[in-house]
Amino acid sequence: MNKTLLEVKNLKLYFRTSKGPVQAVDDVSFKLNRGKTLAVVGESGCGKTSLAKAVLRLLPRNIMVYSGEIILDGEDIMQYNEEQFRRDIRWKKIAMVPQAAMNSLNPVLRIVDQIIEPLLIHDRDMIKDKALARVKEMFKIVGLPEDFLYRYPFELSGGMRQRATIAMALATNPELVILDEPSSALDLLTQANLMNVLKRIKHDFGTTFILITHDIGTASELADEIAVMYAGEMVEKCHAEYFYTDARHPYSRKLMSSVPTLREDKELVFIPGQPPSLVNPPIGCRFAERCEQRFAKCSEHPPTFDLEHDQQVQCWLYTAGEEVKHA
Amino acid sequence: MPDLAVEMQETLQEEERVPVLKAVNLHTWFEIRKFGFFKAGDVRALDGVDFELYQGETVSIVGESGCGKSTLARTILGLHRPTKGKLFFNGKDMAEFKKEDMKAYRASVGYIQQDPYGALPPFMTVKRILEEPLIINGVKDKFERQKRIRNVMEEVKLAPIEDFLPKFPHMLSGGQQQRLVIARAMILQPKMLVADEPVSMLDASVRVEILQLLRSLQEKHNLVIIYITHDLSTVRYFSERIFTMYGARIVEKATTKALLSDPLHPYTQALFKATSDPDAANLKAYKEVPAGEPPSLLNPPKGCRFYPRCAKIIKGKCDHFEPPEFHIGDDQSVFCWLYEDQGKQ
Numbered sequence: 001m002n003k004t005l006l007e008v009k010n011l012k013l014y015f016r017t018s019k020g021p022v023q024a025v026d027d028v029s030f031k032l033n034r035g036k037t038l039a040v041v042g043e044s045g046c047g048k049t050s051l052a053k054a055v056l057r058l059l060p061r062n063i064m065v066y067s068g069e070i071i072l073d074g075e076d077i078m079q080y081n082e083e084q085f086r087r088d089i090r091w092k093k094i095a096m097v098p099q100a101a102m103n104s105l106n107p108v109l110r111i112v113d114q115i116i117e118p119l120l121i122h123d124r125d126m127i128k129d130k131a132l133a134r135v136k137e138m139f140k141i142v143g144l145p146e147d148f149l150y151r152y153p154f155e156l157s158g159g160m161r162q163r164a165t166i167a168m169a170l171a172t173n174p175e176l177v178i179l180d181e182p183s184s185a186l187d188l189l190t191q192a193n194l195m196n197v198l199k200r201i202k203h204d205f206g207t208t209f210i211l212i213t214h215d216i217g218t219a220s221e222l223a224d225e226i227a228v229m230y231a232g233e234m235v236e237k238c239h240a241e242y243f244y245t246d247a248r249h250p251y252s253r254k255l256m257s258s259v260p261t262l263r264e265d266k267e268l269v270f271i272p273g274q275p276p277s278l279v280n281p282p283i284g285c286r287f288a289e290r291c292e293q294r295f296a297k298c299s300e301h302p303p304t305f306d307l308e309h310d311q312q313v314q315c316w317l318y319t320a321g322e323e324v325k326h327a
Numbered sequence: 328m329p330d331l332a333v334e335m336q337e338t339l340q341e342e343e344r345v346p347v348l349k350a351v352n353l354h355t356w357f358e359i360r361k362f363g364f365f366k367a368g369d370v371r372a373l374d375g376v377d378f379e380l381y382q383g384e385t386v387s388i389v390g391e392s393g394c395g396k397s398t399l400a401r402t403i404l405g406l407h408r409p410t411k412g413k414l415f416f417n418g419k420d421m422a423e424f425k426k427e428d429m430k431a432y433r434a435s436v437g438y439i440q441q442d443p444y445g446a447l448p449p450f451m452t453v454k455r456i457l458e459e460p461l462i463i464n465g466v467k468d469k470f471e472r473q474k475r476i477r478n479v480m481e482e483v484k485l486a487p488i489e490d491f492l493p494k495f496p497h498m499l500s501g502g503q504q505q506r507l508v509i510a511r512a513m514i515l516q517p518k519m520l521v522a523d524e525p526v527s528m529l530d531a532s533v534r535v536e537i538l539q540l541l542r543s544l545q546e547k548h549n550l551v552i553i554y555i556t557h558d559l560s561t562v563r564y565f566s567e568r569i570f571t572m573y574g575a576r577i578v579e580k581a582t583t584k585a586l587l588s589d590p591l592h593p594y595t596q597a598l599f600k601a602t603s604d605p606d607a608a609n610l611k612a613y614k615e616v617p618a619g620e621p622p623s624l625l626n627p628p629k630g631c632r633f634y635p636r637c638a639k640i641i642k643g644k645c646d647h648f649e650p651p652e653f654h655i656g657d658d659q660s661v662f663c664w665l666y667e668d669q670g671k672q
Contacts, residue, residue, distance in 0.1 A: 043530040044501075157620060187391040188557055192601035192614040199613060214530060217560070217603040220610070241607035258532045261604045262560040262587070270536040274500055 002074050005208050006032040006055075006176060011068035013047075013054040021064050022278045024050035026232040028068075029304075032225075034175075035206040039223035039240070041216055041255070043275060047232040048212045049099065052178045055210070056096050057085055073175070091118045095169035096178040100185055102161035105153040112149040115168045122172055138167040141204075142197050159190035163197060170201065178210045183218055195221040216259050220244065228252045231275050231286040238311035248313045248323070251287045285316065293317060345418045346379040347519060347551050348403065353377070354411035355395075355402045359625070371624045372398040374575035375412070382518075385545055385552040387562045387583070389598065390572035393621055396555045399572070400521050403553065404438055405429060434464050437512030439541075441524040443504035447496040453485075453507060454492040460514055475514060482547075483510045483540060502533035506540070513544065519551040520544075526561065538564055559602050563587060571595045574622045574632030580652075581659035591661040593617075594633050631664065639665055 013025040024047045032038050040048050053059060055070060070078050077089055095118075098104050106114055112135065119131040136146050142163040153161055162182065169177050182198070183191040199222060201207055213219050219226065220240065227237040228249060236249040247253050254271045273290040276282055282289065284299040291298070297316040305318040317323050355373035360366060373395045380386060388396045401407050403414070405421065414421045416432060424432060440446035447456060457476045466472050480488045483506040496504055505525065512520055522541065526534040538561060545552050554565055562569055562583060569586045571579040571594065579592040590596045597617050603609055617636040622628050628635055634645040644664050653666040 043532060188559075188598055188601050189391065189616055192603075193616045195603075196613050196616065216531075216605045220605045220607065221603050221614075222610070224610070240610065244605045244607060255531065256605065258535045259605060260535070260558075260560040260564055262563070262599070262602045263604050265563065268535040268539075268564055270534075270539070271532040 003033055004031050005034040005073060007069070007071040008055065009069040009071070011051070011054055011070065012065050013050055013059075013063070014065035015060070016062045016064040017279070020279045023232050023281060024278060025054055026281075028229075028234045030227060030234060030237055032176075032208060032210070034208055035202075036224040037202060037209040037211055037222050038225045038227055039211045039213060039216075039219035040227045040229060041213060041219055042229035043214065045275065045278075046229040047278075048214075048229055049180055050232075051229070052096065052180055052210065052212055056090060056094055056178060058096070087122075091169075091172050091174065092122050093174055094176045094178065095172065095174040097162075097165050097169045097180060097182055099180040101165035101180075101182065102153075102158045102185065104165065105161060107153055110150055110152055111156070111164050115149070115164065115171060118168065118172050135167070135171055138171050139164075141170070141201060142167045143193075157190075159186055159194065162186060162190075162194060166194075166197070166201075170205075170207070174207075176208045176210065178212070180212045181214070182211070184213065184215060191218065198222055216244075216256070217261075228255065231281055232278050233286060233314060235287065235314045236312065239309060242309050242311060248307065248311060248318065249287075249315050250291045250293050250317070285314075344381075346381050346415070347384075347417060348378075348380040349415040349418075350376055350378050350403075350412065351415070352412035353399075353402065353409050353414060355398050355407050356410040368625050369410075371575050371627060373402060373409075374624075374627065376577055378570065378577065378580070380519075380551050380553070382551060383545075383549040384568065385550075385554060385566040386568045386570060387554045387556060387566040388570045388572060389556060389559055389562060391557060391621060393624070394572045395575040395624075396572050397523055398575075400438075400523050400553065400555055404436060404521055405433065430464075434460075434515045435518045437515070437517040437520045439505075439508055439512050439520060439522040439525045442528055443501065443508045444496060446508050447504060449496055451495070452492065453494050453496075453499075456496075456507065456511055457514055460511065464515055479510045479514045482513065482544065483507075485510065501529050502536060505529060505533075505537050509537075509540065509544070516548070517550070519553070521553045521555070523555045524557070525554070527556070527558065534561070535564075541565070559598055560604070571598070574627055575624055576632060576662070578633065578663070579659070579661045581661075585656070585658040589659075591655060591659060591666065592633075592663050593637050593639050593665070631662075641665070 009029050011025055011028045015022040015024055028051060040051060042048050059066065069076050072093060077085065115135050116131050119126055119134060139146055139149060144160060144163055148156060183194050186194065195218060202209065209222065211219060211222055223240045225237065226240050226243040227234050228251065230251050236252045247256050254269065257269045258271065260268060271290055276286055283301060285302050288294045288298040302314050302316045304312050304314045306312055307318060353373060353376045356369040356371050358366060359368050359370060376399065388399065390396050402409055454476065458472055461472045461475060477488055485491050485503065485506050499507065526537050529537060541552065542565060544550065556562065566583055569581055569583055570577045571592060573594045579595050590599050600615050617638065619636040622632055630647050631645045631650050634640050641664055650662045650664045652660050652662055654660045655666060655669060
């Protein structure tokens with residue numbers, strides 16, 4: 001078995017709009033090892049969800065550019081045609097829990113009919129009883145009572161519905177699960193409960209997750225690695241243990257210092273200004289306009305520099321592999 | 328003569344001690360009807376809340392959804408009439424307010440909504456949004472209105488002012504929209520602001536900016552701010568006091584400092600443990616979460632509202648008798664039987 005489960009190379013996703021192409025995902029590359037969790041963090045509109053949708057090829061009609069390589073288990077799934085992708089990848093190898101998943105259940109179908117569907121569609125030999133047994137098993141794992149299967153979505157609370165959608169994503173035993181803001185619409189205690197469930201799944205089954213969130217606090221519950229996105233680009237990626245204390249990119253640092261903490265009293269700072277428009281982003285570094293450490297070189301587009309601890313940063317400050325102080 | 332000065336000083340102090348807002352045994356219940364006619368019961372959204380707020384105080388109300396914190400806000404704003412209990416504003420009973428009194432009261436209480444885009448009328452320009460409260464409250468002079476709009480926009484840092492005046496809400500970013508909502512709440516120079524989750528829809532970096540803005544307005548105008556939130560971690564940066572609510576009641580009142588160093592009520596402790604700070608150590612441990620769900624407010628449990636989920640339950644006591652308020656030290660009070668011996672009632 002390959003140690004690397006997913007490798008994304010130079011992934012681009014541009015949308016066509018009346019104002020011009022929107023560069024939602026621009027030249028993003030990363031690797032994700034089996035059984036690990038990558039948290040993608042960033043402000044709203046930075047392309048986190050577009051990245052997830054690009055990986056799963058859930059695209060709207062107004063696509064202008066969709067290119068790059070997505071290598072899953074050694075195979076470039078970008079080469080697959082639509083039918084092949086639907087049959088072999090979507091929900092079979094990669095599943096997704098969409099944003100506000102609790103509202104994504106069909107209100108007029110019982111939970112069981114919805115959850116069982118991917119199992120029956122993706123496996124022709126699957127008989128209904130076997131599928132039902134599998135779904136019941138999934139319900140036990142996410143911590144829902146079995147009889148809830150026969151209820152309608154409105155009879156469940158938000159946290160329970162969220163867990164049902166997670167059960168649905170896991171039912172086909174996919175290798176990679178993309179979670180898009182799984183906990184942001186939930187209450188604090190429900191959220192903590194859900195993170196416990198996800199953590200248990202991760203430990204017991206070795207499922208690989210991509211966790212998309214803007215809440216770095218909750219991300220730290222699950223993430224082995226953190227990727228920071230800004231204006232469609234991945235500006236930094238590193239191991240979680242280094243990120244919280246030793247983020248490198250000026251944007252990541254600002255982002256970390258804007259996170260309020262409960263246990264530690266620190267001065268909060270905010271990032272003045274706004275992210276650039278993705279229709280006509282700056283040619284150079286996209287963060288330069290808001291960056292306190294910018295210098296002449298920032299008007300050119302920075303490449304990705306590899307630093308120690310397997311840390312990757314897209315910033316000119318690290319040209320020599322070490323942070324350079326510019327006056 | 329000096330006697331008079333002393334007397335005046337005393338009356339002044341006396342006046343200062345009158346709370347801006349005082350709630351006594353406040354209840355807000357919503358009736359449920361069957362077939363639109365038969366009474367089927369009451370949803371006790373707010374069930375016996377007492378507190379006093381003084382000039383210049385900021386207080387955070389923390390709790391999960393459905394605990395009654397928004398109902399409390401709306402009752403304070405006069406949008407719901409309390410079913411039982413009384414609400415006093417500057418010592419005057421709000422139940423006896425006449426129409427003009429209510430109008431004056433509404434002018435002196437600003438409301439900051441959770442979702443800025445939903446709170447702003449989409450077909451009105453910034454200028455019109457800010458001008459309307461002034462027109463309604465009888466500021467007839469056009470130049471006076473313009474001056475006040477400019478002042479308030481400067482205060483919330485919506486600059487350059489000329490650029491913003493003709494814009495519609497959809498042309499503004501989330502942070503700017505929330506500033507506009509704050510400007511609208513501030514334009515009548517209120518004494519009190521009720522902020523219902525003002526930053527929960529915003530990005531982390533903007534969140535801090537808005538909280539700091541509210542804080543600076545509070546200091547400058549010596550406002551009372553009631554900050555309603557479900558996020559314990561922002562509370563430290565904002566308020567002096569915290570009320571924790573659970574099941575339509577306040578379960579703990581404390582100064583922020585006391586609460587953050589030592590939460591007393593088992594529910595507050597649970598909230599505390601469930602909040603994650605960015606830390607790599609989180610990866611290795613599971614969280615302690617009390618089992619179950621918040622109680623139904625249609626038929627709340629007898630005794631303490633939290634007992635069905637509480638790990639420290641005293642059998643025979645918590646499930647039968649409602650806990651009274653126990654004061655622990657000067658800064659903290661808790662509604663929990665565990666503190667019966669330590670605190671004074």
